[in-house]
Amino acid sequence: MLRVYRYVLPEVGEQLRYWKEKAEAMPDPELKQQAIASMTSKLFHCQGGAVYATANLPMRHVLIPLIVAFQTISDYLDNLCDRSTSMDPQDFRRLHQSMLDAVNPAEPLHEYYAFRAEQEDGGYLNELVKTCQASLRMLPSYAMVAKDVGEWVGLYCDLQVYKHIRHELREEALLSWRKPYEAKYPELSWNEFAAATGSTLGVFMMFLAAAGSGLETRSVDAIRDAYFPYICALHILLDYLIDQGEDTLGGDLNFCSYYESMEQTVNRIAAIVLEARAKTKLLEHPAFHSMIIEGLLALYLSDPKVNKQIQVKQISRKLMKGSPLTRLFFFANSILVRKSF
Template identity: 60%
Template sequence: MIELEQDRNQFPREPLRLMSRVYKFILPDVRRELEGWRKVAGEIPDPELRNQALASIQTKEFHCQGGAVYAAANLPKRHVLIPLIVAFQTISDYLDNLCDRSTSMNADDFRLLHQSMLDAVNPGAETRDYYALREEKDDGGYLHRLVQTCRDNIALLPGYDAAKPYIQDLVGLYTDLQVYKHIDPSLREDALIKWWDQHKELTPHLQWNEFAAATGSTLGVFMLFLAASNESLDESSAKTIRDAYFPHVCGLHIMLDYLIDQEEDEIGGDLNFCSYYDSKEVMLERIAYIVDGARQDIKKLPASSFHRMIIEGLLALYLSDPKVSEQQEIYDVSKRLMRRSPLMRLFFFANSMWIRKRL
């Protein structure tokens, strides 16, 4: 595997250096990008589309902040990486809101909406009317502008051709997940298990809900965006990155997200992958197993200390969420996951709480 040029000179290797870049560059740049999209979203003619677009930015800003941390590993390219990551994540969050609170349960509608994400990472594809199968249609060009912003910035990534097949694979799996998890609740579990059965050779050691969780993360895509910012990226290196992130790093990301959302999802009738374990003990064991897998996988990558910070940062970010203390069972699980935490995780835990207070 090639040593990417920025591996030696750009990747922050210590938590203090990483957080210095996050505070100085990443958070301000993300805030500016989101303010721009907030203004565009506020002008959407259809009231339902406008409400969901604004809500996704308001309540899921931390998704963009977390994703944009990858730009800290190549600051000279952050003017490309941050707009790309924010636009792509904003599509994801907006569509998730639309489908979660949808006036439709039409699988074809959900697939057409999420075709926008596939088109966003495939600059040669024709864009289309992504709202053609739903009642709410007039977004004033909002979704097309997000797609085009992704494409414009991808055009500035010199190594994108090598990363493209693996990005498309991950986005394809993500799209499948969003279709199956949002259909009629009486059909979705069977559909997800049947889908997993078609792909389980990719992750034979994971249960169906854990595979599904891994497909729901955008972190592998963001890491490949970062790698593509280097012209010397080749397809072998891109595959190594994909394999290091999927399924364990990606799976950890989404399992933690579902862990803290259990009460909220139960109230909303939304699917939650952490609810399929027989007990709290089993859930804890499986999450710990995925953490161990993630730590082993990232050792394959150059600058593995950066990716170890990503893993510890994920644990800190989610386990410091205020939702944790509001759910006794989740609080108990969180305490056990944080027990004997390395200093790095405690450092990120404190920083996560500080950032939330500033929002």
């Protein structure tokens, strides 16, 4: 946490100030509004993702700009699909081509706004993509993780397309999309699989692994097993858990709403926590990954949104019951960070 306060939060702040200045210079008012809103309301996404840089401080000058740029693309596109003017899956697919390009240093840029009315962003999205590509070229072992990163980003892009199409079509589209993966992840319900694809944490962990030289295949395999689906699913299920009230009002799809009861919600999230913990024991530096798990639980369950939703508050209490000291520490720390930033 000393590293987070001394290095990560200030340097994430510097990066976001740079991108906010770029966003404020956008010619198109709608794109500008969504870009600025994504950085304002989702600040903690970049802060949380950049925690991975604490595990390799000498490479933070590469990891922090990379993580912030990639997460900023993700949050910006989420706003464009979720809160903006289009419901065209072709538009969503082309916008998210930018994320696929961002994790492939050799890929040329595309016309990302080709299927929407608003197009003039002053080069904002192109520069974010190029920043990611330039950073990846500085990771000595990126070739070892590129396949997994590309696969996970592809799944993320699929999810963003299907969950943002017309309300009457999205659930059927998501169910059809998941079918080819049922045999590979039989322990997950369709909504849990979809949740796992919505997290960028696995990608950030692969970035961290690639920042070291001499990365071995067995290490990459262990990361894959721990992060997808377990840590990634936990991340997004907690996110959806606290957003249930907002999503109901906004008519947005929420993966936690598919559980039959409060008891099932608690049991399934708790089961995923146990699997995530078991898998992290097989990783190098398991204490770091255990910190990630406890930090996720603390971060989301300490969110002010929890206290505004009676059932979510009850679920939160059950999940926090008997928490280890690490989680309690992060619970208090999460409250402090929100007040400070």
